[in-house]
Amino acid sequence: MLAVKTYNNDQNIFRREMRLMGNRFEISVVGNDSVWADNCVDAAVAEINRVEKLLSTFSDDSRINEINRNAGVKPVKVNAEIFRLVERALKISELTFGTFDITYNAIDRNVEPSKIERKSVKFTNYKNVHIDEAKTTVFLTEKGMRIGFGGLSKGYAADRAKYILQLMGVSSGVINAGGDLLTWGLQPDHTPWTIASADPDRESQPFSNINISNMAVATSGNFEKNVTISNKKYMHNVDAKKGFPISVLKSVSIVSPTAELSDAMATPVMTMGVNAGLYLINQLQQLACVIIDDHDRVYTSKEVNYLS
Template sequence: MLAVKTLKDSLNIFRRSIWLMGNQFEISVVAKDELCAEEQIAHAINEINRVEKLLSAFNSNITDINRNAGIQAVKVNPEIFWLIDRALQISELTYGAFDITYLSVDAQSASSLKNTKTLTQSNYQSVMLDAKAMTVFLKQDGMRISFAANSKGYAADRAKYILQLQGISSGVINAGGDLLTWGLQPDDQPWTVAAADLNCITLLMLI
């Protein structure tokens, strides 16, 4: 734990870096007591680990959904259902640019795929949700869903929520480059985020 000392009301910024979800996370909180900050950050880390297991392709709900693609609807827990529902809403808003579905063509499903038109139909619009029964159905055989694109962001949101429940009114979560901030620094200034020089980036891309 690294504490960056400040002079206002004995408030400090406590930071911890840790490898989570295959990425380097850095969690920073504004607090007075280092021991308390460490405990609160530990709770946030536990929540991130929970989300990683929840959204893993090996989670029983997600495995069952993928295994039963084109066969039958699968009952899932409310959190998974809500996440899929929200992902489909974003897919609709982005005209399919964001899509948690993909097609896995294996030896068994390949025989049922008649042509490339079938491939293009396997997208977010082929995910059927039943809110009353709390079920998810992938219409196309060989379809899969994955939360790889949004799992880090959701984990950061959940970690922030846990910290706020514990009374942390200000902090920063850097989830492998995905930044989430809330509140103010101890000197009442907004959190600042440095951005790379776009001209340098363009030059490096050209090189």
């Protein structure tokens, strides 16, 4: 069912909340026809479900599983969509010096992280993913290697849903994908979509309003995603090269033109730390970031001044 927020100019925000891809999604579209809005949201949900199935590592007939099963054996031919996703993921890995990596080695998740041996993560190396554009094939060169798109699938699904909504004539809307936001167009009162960025410990005290119209923002944080193993708390983010939990930063928010890119870049910057993370983001066009460390100090990239 759609929730409706009405404005004086006859434009409404139609909003639906649901659980997709294991996350809370909320899709909002601006318009004046509830039936049309409902159909648009249905189409967006269908597209998100399609992307989830496409990138699944649980379905036996998925192409991603086919790639993983043939690790160290042979290249696997994939469709253009999967090929481009892998290609973009490898470029982000190069950009972040391997901090972002879609490769992994299956390990026992019940094993305490401090006891994970280096050999259990030795196959985490994007350089061992070989792609052939002419043949549209993907080959994992080492047996035991696997790939997964958990680091960007949510963002990619949001981008695809936005594309479908725009095809259906939605000129303005917001997709909230588990807390990551993708927006386009303007609000019904013709003002930009904005977010108030705040310290997670002082959520009622924003330090900056950031214009995110036609942009996407994704946040990676140690303040809410953690697990407890043997009465010890371990943070959500793990350094792929070292195989143990990272700390120092409390949260990183990345603003970029696409949800896929924001989603993919948030955790690497979290891993890289303040200086290296800011240096990287400041070298890139159309990217901005807000970083909060574990002493509640706030750092922003140079682009935040232009987005605020």
